Amino acid sequence: MPADSNEHPITGPDHQLPAPARRGTTRVIVWIVILLIFALGFFFILRRKDVKPQRQGRRGAGGVATITAVTAKQGDIGVYLDAIGTVTPVHTVSITSQVKGAIVAVHYREGQLVRKGDPLIDIDPRTYQATLLQAQGVLERDQALLAQARMDLDRYRDAWKRNAISRQVLDDQEKLVIQTEGTVKNDQGAVDFDRVQLGYCHITAPFTGRVGLRLVDPGNVVQDSGGTTLAVVTQLQPITVIFTIPEDHLEQVQPRLRQAAKLPVTVFDRTAQNLIAKGSLLTLDNQIDTTTGTVKARAVFDNKGDVLFPNQFVNTRLLVNTLRNVTLLPTSAIQHNGQAAFVYVIQDNVAHVRSVKPGVNDETTTQVEGLKPGEVVANSSFEKLQDKEKVIISHRPADTDDTGSDAP
Structure with missing residues (x-):
C-alpha cells in the first residue's frame, strides 16, 4: 500500500531528528554567516575609499592655491610654415x-671631391688618333689643291686681260676654285669631328662635386650607346632642399x-x-x-660642412613674416575649454578668468590678443584655480607631480 503523506517523520526514542538532517542545517547557517561577513567587509572598504577623497577634496577646496606665474611681454x-x-x-x-x-685608366678615388676639369677616366684613344691623322692628311692635300687652283685662276685672269684665252676658260677655273674650297671645308669638318671623338676618350669632371663609388675598372670595354654609367658626380656646395x-x-x-x-x-633632422643648416628660399614652382x-x-644652402646629403629626408621651417610689437605669453599658460581659450590673470593675489585669442606660436611662445604687456598670468596648478579665488605666487618652479584636488 502507498505510504500516507500525512504521516510524521520517524523519530528516535528521545524524539529528535536523525543526525544527517541536523548537520545539513548547521552547514547552511555557517555559509550564511561567512557570506554576511564578506559582504560587510566589502561594504566598509568601499565606504572608506569613498570618504577619504571627500575629506581630501574638502581640505583642498578650503585652502589657498600656490601657483607660479609669468608676465606677458x-x-x-615669426610666422613659420613647417613642411x-x-x-x-x-x-x-x-x-x-x-x-x-x-x-x-680610372683617375678618381671613390668619394673623392673633384673640381671642374679634373680627369676621371681615359679610354684607349689610338683608333681615334689614327682617324684624326688620316682626316688631317686629306685636309692638307685638298688645301694644296686649292692653292694650286687659285694660282691658275690668277694666271687665267692675266691671260684673259691680254685676250689670250676665252671667257669660258676663265669661268671654268673660277668654279673649280669654289669647288675645291668646298672640299677643304668638308675636310676641315671631318678633322674637327675626329678631334671631338678623340676628346671623348679623356673624360673630365663637368663641375665641382663629389664622385660616387667606382663603377668600372681598367680593361672594361664600353660602348658609345651610353648604356654603362662610368661615374656619378654630385654637386654638394651649394645644395638645395x-x-x-x-x-x-x-x-x-x-x-x-x-x-x-x-x-x-x-x-632640422628627421x-x-x-638644427642642421640655415639657408634662404630660392623660388617656387610654376604650378600647383x-x-x-x-x-x-x-631653398638653397651653402652647405660648407657638407651637413646636408643628397636625397636626405629633412624637416623645414620657412619664416614668412615677423610680427612686431605684439603681446607674447608662454604657451603653457593658455588653457582651453573646447574651442575657447582663456588664462588666469592675477591681480592683488586674486585669480580672474579672462578669454584670450591665441595667434602665431613659436615653440614655447604664443602671440595672444586680450592681454596687455606686463599683466601677470598663472602658469601652474590650474586644477586648483577658480575665478576670483585668492592665490599665493611662488617663485619656485612648479611641481610636475601635482595631482590636484576636487575643488570645482
Whole structure:
C-alpha cells in the first residue's frame, strides 16, 4: 500500500531528528554567516575609499592655491610654415661613354671631391688618333689643291686681260676654285669631328662635386650607346632642399618674393629636434599639384660642412613674416575649454578668468590678443584655480607631480 503523506517523520526514542538532517542545517547557517561577513567587509572598504577623497577634496577646496606665474611681454614673433623636404643637388650627372673602346685608366678615388676639369677616366684613344691623322692628311692635300687652283685662276685672269684665252676658260677655273674650297671645308669638318671623338676618350669632371663609388675598372670595354654609367658626380656646395607649401599659404609667400625679400629657411633632422643648416628660399614652382593641393619650393644652402646629403629626408621651417610689437605669453599658460581659450590673470593675489585669442606660436611662445604687456598670468596648478579665488605666487618652479584636488 502507498505510504500516507500525512504521516510524521520517524523519530528516535528521545524524539529528535536523525543526525544527517541536523548537520545539513548547521552547514547552511555557517555559509550564511561567512557570506554576511564578506559582504560587510566589502561594504566598509568601499565606504572608506569613498570618504577619504571627500575629506581630501574638502581640505583642498578650503585652502589657498600656490601657483607660479609669468608676465606677458611685448616683442616680435615669426610666422613659420613647417613642411617636410628632400635634399636635392643643384647638379648631378651620370657620366657615360660617347665613344667605343677599352678603359685604360680610372683617375678618381671613390668619394673623392673633384673640381671642374679634373680627369676621371681615359679610354684607349689610338683608333681615334689614327682617324684624326688620316682626316688631317686629306685636309692638307685638298688645301694644296686649292692653292694650286687659285694660282691658275690668277694666271687665267692675266691671260684673259691680254685676250689670250676665252671667257669660258676663265669661268671654268673660277668654279673649280669654289669647288675645291668646298672640299677643304668638308675636310676641315671631318678633322674637327675626329678631334671631338678623340676628346671623348679623356673624360673630365663637368663641375665641382663629389664622385660616387667606382663603377668600372681598367680593361672594361664600353660602348658609345651610353648604356654603362662610368661615374656619378654630385654637386654638394651649394645644395638645395625641395619642400611643399600648401596653396592656401601662397598669398603669404608670393608677395614677399615679389618684393625680393630673402626668406630664411631652417632645416632640422628627421626628428625635427636638431638644427642642421640655415639657408634662404630660392623660388617656387610654376604650378600647383592638384593631387595634394601644394606647390613645390626650393631653398638653397651653402652647405660648407657638407651637413646636408643628397636625397636626405629633412624637416623645414620657412619664416614668412615677423610680427612686431605684439603681446607674447608662454604657451603653457593658455588653457582651453573646447574651442575657447582663456588664462588666469592675477591681480592683488586674486585669480580672474579672462578669454584670450591665441595667434602665431613659436615653440614655447604664443602671440595672444586680450592681454596687455606686463599683466601677470598663472602658469601652474590650474586644477586648483577658480575665478576670483585668492592665490599665493611662488617663485619656485612648479611641481610636475601635482595631482590636484576636487575643488570645482
